[in-house]
Amino acid sequence: MRIDIITLFPEMCEAVMSESIIGRARKKGAIEVECHQLRDYAFDKHKRVDDTTYGGGMGMLMKAEPIALCFEAICEKLGTRPHFIYMSPKGRTLTQSRLRELSQIENICILCGHYEGVDQRLIDEFIDEEISIGDYVLTGGELPALVFADSVSRLVPGVLSDDICFSEESHFDGLLEYPQYTKPAVWRGIEVPEVLLSGHHENIEKWRREQSLEETRKKRPDLLEKP
Numbered sequence: 617m618r619i620d621i622i623t624l625f626p627e628m629c630e631a632v633m634s635e636s637i638i639g640r641a642r643k644k645g646a647i648e649v650e651c652h653q654l655r656d657y658a659f660d661k662h663k664r665v666d667d668t669t670y671g672g673g674m675g676m677l678m679k680a681e682p683i684a685l686c687f688e689a690i691c692e693k694l695g696t697r698p699h700f701i702y703m704s705p706k707g708r709t710l711t712q713s714r715l716r717e718l719s720q721i722e723n724i725c726i727l728c729g730h731y732e733g734v735d736q737r738l739i740d741e742f743i744d745e746e747i748s749i750g751d752y753v754l755t756g757g758e759l760p761a762l763v764f765a766d767s768v769s770r771l772v773p774g775v776l777s778d779d780i781c782f783s784e785e786s787h788f789d790g791l792l793e794y795p796q797y798t799k800p801a802v803w804r805g806i807e808v809p810e811v812l813l814s815g816h817h818e819n820i821e822k823w824r825r826e827q828s829l830e831e832t833r834k835k836r837p838d839l840l841e842k843p
């Protein structure tokens with residue numbers, strides 16, 4: 617998978633996408649990421665990327681043309697048109713199941729908004745999908761874009777050390793993950809559940825399944841009601 621990010625803060629996106637598991641995946645070539653400075657595509661004499669809104673009201677809006685030019689330059693470079701996503705509180709709320717679908721796409725481009733958002737004509741003409749990371753508002757689309765880029769990247773084969781890592785965790789099968797423990801076996805007088813030390817794999821599996829169901833029933837009963 618290749619992810620292109622259009623942003624006014626490419627250094628911020630580059631920094632986050634260079635660390636830890638995602639940084640390693642890029643070095644390995646499992647994913648490719650490029651962050652683009654939108655300002656480089658502002659070709660008017662003041663290099664403006666924002667302007668006042670028609671109809672009045674406070675605040676500035678991102679202009680359509682620099683975004684269109686940046687996206688077209690990316691299309692040109694890739695030789696194909698990537699799936700173009702705009703991070704917005706108006707978008708469809710991101711879920712693990714939608715991430716699984718999107719992880720199949722070869723080329724994704726993410727637009728990070730700022731100020732009061734983006735000229736609606738750009739959204740109507742260019743954007744394939746608006747995605748929200750939750751019902752709250754942020755000052756910019758970078759954090760949502762990075763949340764999305766991280767969560768979709770880890771589903772791409774070769775990013776995590778082995779494919780089992782994400783097959784067992786929370787939300788994969790619609791249940792929350794069972795509790796996990798590491799050394800020491802007794803910490804401040806508190807013991808690890810005995811079954812986990814037993815080496816009896818069948819009993820451990822059964823215990824984990826029960827715990828998953830119990831966690832979900834207690835913390836997210838809504839997940840059990842879904843069809």
Ligand code: 4GO
Binds near residue numbers: 705730732733754
């Ligand atoms: C996305 C973008 C929240 C989300 C954003 C979200 N806030 N819930 N802010 O995914 C336009 C200007 C949108 C700032 C951006």
